[in-house]
Amino acid sequence: MNAHVSDPTVWLVIVVLGIGTFLIRWSFLGALGSRDLPSWVMRMLRYTPVAVLPALVAPLVVWPAATGGQLDPARMAAAGVTVAVGLWSRSMIGAILAGAITLFAMLYMS
Known part of the structure; x- marks a missing residue:
């Protein structure tokens, strides 16, 4: 099977995946980075x-x-x-x- 995907579609997928990856990482580092986590969470993260x-x-x-x-x-x-x-x-x-x-x-x- 030789399926051709257009260049704009490839770039759209790359950008959407990049944004999704950024948001997943930001949810932990940006949103929670300045807050103290409960001791039981910190114990599990170790x-x-x-x-x-x-x-x-x-x-x-x-x-x-x-x-x-x-x-x-x-x-x-x-x-x-x-x-x-x-x-x-x-x-x-x-x-x-x-x-x-x-x-x-x-x-x-x-």
Whole structure:
């Protein structure tokens, strides 16, 4: 199917999506940025990075595109080291660095 969309339609979609994205972000930053949020909201927001980072990384570890979706010992070892160092040191940067070093070392050795 070869559908042609006119240039004005493409630009209209880009502008509308840009405005929509701006309004979504402004609703949190502009409208609520100068107000104090309740303590229970602030407590829940602290867990956002802890929930988002594993959700982004887990598919790359379990079904890596580099191996055609097959489990890879190098990536599993790197994930294990990352979790272990994170639990031991309580440092996200340290855990990420340890996992990256493990991944590169395991890929280099194989």
